[in-house]
Amino acid sequence: MTYSTPVVIAACCTLMAATSASAGTALEEALASGAERLSSDEIAELLVGKRVVARAGDKVFNFHYAPTNVLQGELQGGGWSGTGHYAITDGNEVCVSMAQDAGRYRCLTVVRHGDSLQKFNARGDKTFDLLETTTASGL
Incomplete structure (x- = not known):
């Protein structure tokens, strides 16, 4: 049996759409497995006036969230450091803007899953x- 090109393309696109629709984001998967979003107050308690050690892949960073909304960061072992600003929103996110962001804020959701804390982008x-x-x- 042979199929016309439009039928094959339509079937392929339908399969791709169904596959991508069934695959949730990492945030959705974390929430579905029991993680809980932190509130604005919980985020403030966690970050403001604190030094935070955070891992992204195989890199470990130090960040300091000053009470003046200044954010400092550095890559452990060198290779990157920066200063910027942060804000905690009424919508339960922390938004950050480092110098290389040129004034653009990136807002992150913070979740707790058991003893672990994670940040997720938009x-x-x-x-x-x-x-x-x-x-x-x-x-």
Whole structure:
């Protein structure tokens, strides 16, 4: 049996759409497996005035969220450092803008899953695992 090109293309596109629709984002999967979104107050308690150690893939970063909304960051072992600003929204997100963002804020959802804390971007991709938070006046 032979199929015309439009039929094959339509079948392929239908399969791709069904596959992508069934695959949730990392945030959706985390929430479905029991993770809970942190509220604005919980995010503030977690971050403001704290030094945060966070992992993205195989890289580990230190961040300091000053009470003045200044954000400092550095890659452990060197290779990157930066300063920017952050804001905690009424919509239960923390938004950050580093110098290279040229004034654009990237807003992140923070979730707790058991003992672990994670950040997810607007597309639902996991950006960081938060490994440790300690009260500090800088990096």
